[in-house]
Amino acid sequence: MPRIPTGNFGNVIAQPAPRVQVPSAANNAGAVVANAADNAMRTMGGMIEEENRQQQALDRAKSANALLDREMQVETIHSEISQQINDGTLPYTDAKNVYSQRIQELGAPKVEGLDPVTAENLTKGFKRAEFKGEMAIDGLVSKAKVADFRAQTDGILDKLGKKAGLPGTDMAAVTAQIDAMDEIGRQAYGAAWDKRKQDWKDNTWDAQLNQQAMATRDNLQGINALQKRITEGDYADKLDSNRRNTLVAKLDAYKTSLIQRNEAAAARAARQQELALKKAEAEFNTFQGMADKGTILSPEYIDRAVAATKGTPYQAGIVALAKQSQETGGIASQPIRNQQALLTQVDTLIAQRGRSPELDKRREQIAKVLNASQADLKENGLRAGLERGVITDMAPLDVSSPESMAGSFAKRLQQADHVSAWAGKAVSPLDASEADQVRGIMEALPPKQRSAAVATIAQAVGPRYAGAIAEQLNSKDKALSLAFASAGDKTTAGRFTSELILKGAQAIKDGTAMKDDKKVTGWKATIAQQIDGALPDDRAATAVKESAYFIAAGIAAENGGSVSTDDIARSVRLAVGGSIIERNGKKLPIPAQMSADDFESRIKAVSPADIIKQAPEGKVRVAGAEMPAAEFATSIPGQELIYAGPGRYAVVVRGRPVTNAGGRPIILEVR
Numbered sequence: 001m002p003r004i005p006t007g008n009f010g011n012v013i014a015q016p017a018p019r020v021q022v023p024s025a026a027n028n029a030g031a032v033v034a035n036a037a038d039n040a041m042r043t044m045g046g047m048i049e050e051e052n053r054q055q056q057a058l059d060r061a062k063s064a065n066a067l068l069d070r071e072m073q074v075e076t077i078h079s080e081i082s083q084q085i086n087d088g089t090l091p092y093t094d095a096k097n098v099y100s101q102r103i104q105e106l107g108a109p110k111v112e113g114l115d116p117v118t119a120e121n122l123t124k125g126f127k128r129a130e131f132k133g134e135m136a137i138d139g140l141v142s143k144a145k146v147a148d149f150r151a152q153t154d155g156i157l158d159k160l161g162k163k164a165g166l167p168g169t170d171m172a173a174v175t176a177q178i179d180a181m182d183e184i185g186r187q188a189y190g191a192a193w194d195k196r197k198q199d200w201k202d203n204t205w206d207a208q209l210n211q212q213a214m215a216t217r218d219n220l221q222g223i224n225a226l227q228k229r230i231t232e233g234d235y236a237d238k239l240d241s242n243r244r245n246t247l248v249a250k251l252d253a254y255k256t257s258l259i260q261r262n263e264a265a266a267a268r269a270a271r272q273q274e275l276a277l278k279k280a281e282a283e284f285n286t287f288q289g290m291a292d293k294g295t296i297l298s299p300e301y302i303d304r305a306v307a308a309t310k311g312t313p314y315q316a317g318i319v320a321l322a323k324q325s326q327e328t329g330g331i332a333s334q335p336i337r338n339q340q341a342l343l344t345q346v347d348t349l350i351a352q353r354g355r356s357p358e359l360d361k362r363r364e365q366i367a368k369v370l371n372a373s374q375a376d377l378k379e380n381g382l383r384a385g386l387e388r389g390v391i392t393d394m395a396p397l398d399v400s401s402p403e404s405m406a407g408s409f410a411k412r413l414q415q416a417d418h419v420s421a422w423a424g425k426a427v428s429p430l431d432a433s434e435a436d437q438v439r440g441i442m443e444a445l446p447p448k449q450r451s452a453a454v455a456t457i458a459q460a461v462g463p464r465y466a467g468a469i470a471e472q473l474n475s476k477d478k479a480l481s482l483a484f485a486s487a488g489d490k491t492t493a494g495r496f497t498s499e500l501i502l503k504g505a506q507a508i509k510d511g512t513a514m515k516d517d518k519k520v521t522g523w524k525a526t527i528a529q530q531i532d533g534a535l536p537d538d539r540a541a542t543a544v545k546e547s548a549y550f551i552a553a554g555i556a557a558e559n560g561g562s563v564s565t566d567d568i569a570r571s572v573r574l575a576v577g578g579s580i581i582e583r584n585g586k587k588l589p590i591p592a593q594m595s596a597d598d599f600e601s602r603i604k605a606v607s608p609a610d611i612i613k614q615a616p617e618g619k620v621r622v623a624g625a626e627m628p629a630a631e632f633a634t635s636i637p638g639q640e641l642i643y644a645g646p647g648r649y650a651v652v653v654r655g656r657p658v659t660n661a662g663g664r665p666i667i668l669e670v671r
Contacts, residue, residue, distance in 0.1 A: 059118045066109060067125040074133035077102045081137060085144050092144035099137045103130050149188035156181060157200055164204045167215070171208060171238075175201060205238040209247055217254040227251045280312035288365065291321045291330040331369045332388040336377070337424050339370040381427035381472070385419030397430070399437045402453035406460035416465060426468040429461055435472050442480055447506050447554075451483065451499035458487030463646070474543075479505030482547040489577050489592075497551065497574045504553030513553040513561055523552050523568060530572045534580045534587035536642045548575035577646045584640055591647045591670060600637070602670045608633040614667065615660040623654040632658065636668070647671050 081099055084090030090098065109126045111119035157178075164174045178197055185193040209230060216222030229235045230247060239247065287305045290297060302322045309315040331339055346363045353359070376384035385391050395411035398404040409429060416429035430438065438457070442450050458466035470484035483498035490496055507513035527548045535541040551571035556563045563571075573579055578592040581599070590599045608630035612618060615629045622632060641649040642657070650665045651658040657665040 056115060056118070059114050063114065063118050063122040063125075067122060067129070070106070070109070070126050071129040071132075073106055074103070074129045078133050078136045078140075082140050085140055092141050092148070095137050095141050095144075096134070099134060103133070146188060149184055153181065153185055153188040156184075161200070161204055161207075164208055169208070171205070174204070202240060202243065205235075206243050206247070209235060209239065210250070213247060213251055213254065218258060220255060220258055223251050223255050223258070277312055277314075280309040280314040283308045284314040284317055287318050288321055289369075297322065330388075331366060332373055333390060333422075335422050335424060336370070336373055339366065339373060342366050343370055377423050377427070380432040381423060381468075382416065382419055382429065382431050385415075385422055385427070388422070390422045391415045391418050394431065397434060399434050399441070402441070402456045405438070406456050409460045413461060413465065416468075420468075426464045428468040428472040429465055430469060430472060432472070435469070436476075438469075439473060439477050439480060442477075447502040448499055450480075450502050451496045454480070454483045454487050454498050454502075455496050458484060463487070467645075478546060479550055482543065482550060485543060486547060486575070486577070489574065500554035500571075500574065501547055501550040502554075503557055504550035504555075507553050507557035508550070513556040523563065524549055526565070526568045527552070527572055527575075530569065530580060531576070532587075534576070534589050534643065540643075544572075544575045548572045551575055586640070588641060588649075589643050594670075599670065603641075603668065604637045606633060606636050606668055610668075611666060614664070617661045619661060620666055621659050621661070623656055632666075641668070 077099060081090065081095050081102075085092050085095060109122050111122055114122065160174050160177055163169055164171060178200065181197075182193065185197060189196050209226075212226055213223075216226055227248060230239070230244060230251075236244075283305055287297075290301075302318075305318050306315060306322075309318055331342060334342075343363065343366045346359060346366060350359050350363065373384065373388070376387065382391075382394065386394055393415075395415060396408070397412055398408040412429045416427055419427045428435065442453060445453060457469070461469065466484050466487040470481045470487075472481075473484060474481040479502055483501045486497045486501060489498070504513065524545070527545050531541055531545055531548070535544060548568075548571045551574050552563050552568055555567045555571060559567070573592070576589045578590050578594065580587050580589050581596045582588075583596070583599075590596070594602075611620065611629045611633045618629050619626045620629050620632050621627075636651060639658075640652045642652050644650045644665070644667055647670050649668045649670060651668065659665050
């Protein structure tokens with residue numbers, strides 16, 4: 001029956017109107033009225049039915065909205081619980097309880113006033129939505145539980161994998177632990193667990209054996225042993241064929257690489273040893289060169305050289321050289337005559353034994369030292385001695401003026417004595433740069449003052465070192481060199497011969513002296529005729545000739561530009577420092593103011609004691625034969641003499657100078 005809505009989902013069942021009793025004898029008018037009433041009733045009933053239909057449709061719409069709201073609420077609860085499970089704020093084990101609680105909080109559906117069908121449908125819809133949500137929550141819980149199992153399982157697998165990677169791990173025990181995980185493994189992975197477990201075993205064994213391969217890759221024996229275990233031993237069933245073949249190929253590559261590296265290392269070691277020997281040899285040669293120079297070798301350098309040659313045959317050589325250097329000094333610090341003697345010794349050995357690389361090398365080294373000593377001596381004698389340790393320093397010298405220089409020579413002359421003994425001849429007490437300074441000072445002075453300055457310096461250093469200074473200046477200022485060579489000599493008028501030399505050089509330079517252009521009869525020719533044959537040394541003869549020429553030019557400058565024959569003869573006497581006489585058929589310079597008879601008297605006055613001073617062994621060598629020094633002294637007057645410097649003469653027998661046992665010429669001093 002249709003219900004009549006009463007509002008708020010309430011209704012009542014519609015009932016038919018009460019039947020009206022009319023008399024059967026009603027007239028036509030009554031019938032009309034009755035029909036009209038009946039139609040009215042039918043009309044009202046249709047209206048009621050329409051209203052009922054409309055109310056039912058509205059109830060169904062409201063029921064549908066209520067059901068959709070509940071479904072959305074359930075979906076929201078599901079989403080929130082899912083999020084809480086995912087972010088860890090809700091344990092998945094509590095999810096169903098939380099879901100039930102949240103559903104209860106929503107309440108039951110309101111069905112009052114609804115028709116029974118709608119109410120029933122709404123109630124069933126709510127239950128379906130809640131059940132669907134519950135199933136979704138069950139899915140979340142199940143998924144989370146599987147994830148938990150997997151996390152636990154993966155954690156165990158990871159830890160066992162790390163344990164398997166440790167050296168010395170018992171892989172059988174690790175594998176047994178994996179097999180014991182089947183229950184939780186299947187909870188986590190289901191049917192896929194068996195494959196995952198096998199994959200883990202394969203990967204772990206592969207990693208383990210690859211680690212063993214890495215650990216033994218530098219050991220050929222270990223590589224071979226591991227390879228055998230993998231191919232036919234207890235590891236043969238641990239890897240599939242692909243992994244096994246790959247690992248065997250890797251071990252083969254390790255073997256090849258190791259063999260190549262060993263060969264390369266051996267070749268490299270040989271090269272390094274060869275290089276070390278070459279470096280040691282170079283270090284030894286450098287050290288020997290330094291030691292031969294005679295300079296003081298620092299302890300630090302010696303230690304460095306010994307360390308650089310460690311493990312090579314050259315180390316012992318360096319130690320021996322260092323000891324020799326400390327005890328006797330190097331070759332270069334030895335007197336030059338000793339250096340020459342060492343070279344002669346090596347040449348003698350070569351002549352007696354024949355050539356060898358060692359002797360040739362030693363000869364080359366000694367010759368190099370000797371040549372360097374001679375070259376440095378010629379270039380800068382005093383500094384050559386300093387560089388070779390003959391002296392340890394150079395005393396300061398005041399070169400601001402000739403007078404200040406003369407007053408500061410004392411210490412320097414002692415050092416020049418040491419270097420001269422090393423050189424075997426007089427060495428200038430001036431360093432090369434100081435000699436240049438002296439030359440610069442002299443150039444600024446007129447000839448007379450220049451001559452006085454030369455005399456001041458020469459008197460301070462003495463004739464021997466004045467001559468050495470002259471030799472030092474020779475290549476740069478010939479006239480000044482000659483002035484120093486004649487320093488101290490004076491004319492009969494009492495002035496220095498050096499003044500005439502310097503004046504003549506200036507006159508020639510200025511053109512105030514007559515030019516000598518006559519090769520046969522000119523000044524130079526006349527001077528040469530008088531000097532030739534008087535001096536044994538060509539260089540000394542040339543210096544005397546040049547000195548005489550400058551003196552002649554100086555005399556000419558004072559005489560209006562010309563000189564006489566007597567002036568030329570005088571210039572020769574001044575240049576020689578005395579007269580030139582004929583003795584035993586040969587020219588011989590004798591000291592100034594001394595006649596030939598006076599000279600012979602002085603020669604006859606030479607006593608045995610004078611000779612023994614130069615030959616302390618008491619013997620001299622005459623023409624290669626030894627004889628007593630006293631006996632030799634008695635034979636001197638009739639012997640040939642050679643000029644050896646102002647007032648100094650060497651005795652010559654059969655063309656050979658008479659020497660002492662050390663080979664030094666016997667010199668007669670005639671003053």
